[in-house]
Amino acid sequence: MRKVAGNILRVLLLMAVALGLMGCSGAEPEPVPEVKLSVWWSEEEERELLNQTIEAFQEEYADEALFQITVSIENIVTTRETVLANPQAAADIYVFADDQFETLRRAGALLEITEDTEQVIADNGGVDNGACCAAMYEDKLYAYPFTAGNGYFLYYNADYFTEEDVKSFDRILEVSAANGKKTAMDYSSGWYIYSFFKGAGLDLVMNEDGITNTCNWNAADTPYTGVDVTEAMLRIAYHDGFINCDDEGFIKGIQSGDIIAGVNGAWNAEVIKKEWGEGFAAVKLPCYTLAGDNVQMCSFSGYKLLGVNPSSENCYWAMKLAQRLSDEQMQTKRFEMTGDCPSNVNAAMSESVQASPVVAALVEQEHYADAQRVADTYWNPSSLFGITIAGGNPDGQDLQYLLDTMVDGITARPE
Template identity: 45%
Template structure:
């Protein structure tokens, strides 16, 4: 905005000074002078801003006399641990005059908020967490707001949706890192055609014919959401902080009982396996499982398991009351947060910037299969053409940003497990109990 204002003002001044000129030649000279002056102003402003950034880093280095101790918490997966270790070494190499002791801890993203809030002062200086944990972390005063930047402005380099999700009341509280926290269908095209994977009916039929299986963590509240959401039923967080849920509705186009029955029918199919991520990957590697509902974090495992048959697509449709209904899903992002209680906040923020820069996000994406939030990195041909990210993009049309209260997870998981096992006598009562727990 500052650059644009200077450019406009200079252009206006030049125009005023040239009012006495006439003819096309004079006008052309004026326009060239306007452009040159504005470009010079922009270049001068950029140089000034660059110098300010360099000065801020120089001041940080000058103020550092002791070794800088930092702890980074990130996913326990091998791919994350490896790429973060590489990036941390690159960061240290940029500042050879500073002694760093940077420890990388293995922290489940799903549990990050709870582990941070259990003892904020002892938590990591930086930590990777999903976007739905942001508000609780902000309300607890655990996050350092991003009010100062050193090398670039995260609000300008990342997709607007990720910046909005990382902000509260217009203030940025975390550094966007990925824009791929959702789920879709991995499949082996050596066994399944594009038509096979369009619906659960055809998918399971094809798997049965070949003596193979298909996986999904139906008993997982995160995944099961997709069935009810696809059928137009509601589950969201209200303004009062309580969950709003009508999964037991009896007056909607597709009733809650009809959707629940469809889920139960899918789970009764002998080709269907209710399984968690790690088990699905193992089943795929041993050749048993030829398709699985999963996310980008599992990309490397399915690439290895399926080889030249590796493929991915949006979630299948499923049958409700004799009609095909497209599954919905949750969508989300991952951020790096800086602990408000860090003893080295300046260095923690500079490291967070480094780890979420265009170059770093590209390396993280290639190492883990997760899509970057950085606009330039996400548009690169190498990343944009990745099957998993293309599938996620296709599914995004049917995805909702994950915004649910804590009371959602346990009752929804119990509901899912009951539908998987067929452990109920009255499906409407099962739904009524689940909704009562979710909305309490």
């Protein structure tokens, strides 16, 4: 009886093993989901770095998803308009400047970031840091910061200027003229001429409705009036050492040797450094002469952000990829390639970043900078005003009239 029972047990064991083997050989692995993502980036020269980062991301999560990620180049200046024209057709992830944040958020074109939110905020300096403030609304994160250097300051060639010279706009112009050279600034851009009016204590703010502005740049009853500021701008424009030019003209002037100083931003650092070599230097904006006083020029601070489209079919993976494209490693590599100042605090503390004159200038200028929060009606009137002043007010128009006309346009309600 014991022998029969043992034989039966052996048979049952063999059957169990056989069934187990059949189950193993017949089981099919769980299918890996296909994830399609699209990215709109802003710089063609960063495509190789972008592709390398995406490939590493795909390899890390290869067991979780089969990725199809496409990259296109979209001008950061027009990102907002392109996205809002057809949000459903926009990329899953896109780069934009922080001045576009409020319009995109109000239009529902920015997904609230819900993956690793606390870590992203901590990596970028905390909720009170400018980069995080630029990406948040009512304590909620709506974008990933990835630069903190989208502001402006003064570049100068130290072969011509001393550190004392560059504290004063008047002195900078004197040195430029004495050497048959020029100092550049773009009067046609409201982004730059803000520096004169804000330095004078005059105000420009976007209203709560998000589409109109309040502006007193035409004030006649303030310590420094709008006419005072305009006269100061005209004196600069008239000077032999000054040239009004846009970004492209600025770089061409440096490459030709005609421009030895100018107000510009970090994105051109590598090009300028290549031209000036050991003479390459940067510092906060200078003081300018206003109604007989030396007044510190102010500026807009600015940040580049990565947004995730709420219309994405793969929001979770879009957030994961956007976090990777804006992390410490990516920001450090971008700085080494473009000179863009990182918003990530660890990246900003790296040796290469800390050694940069551009970063030092941005940090110094930050004390005199405001986040760019203006409605669209600001740009065209301020540009027209700046062009008129850059040309020396050729028709001799009354300065108060010019100011009133500009402010009327800036504060107008869009149709």
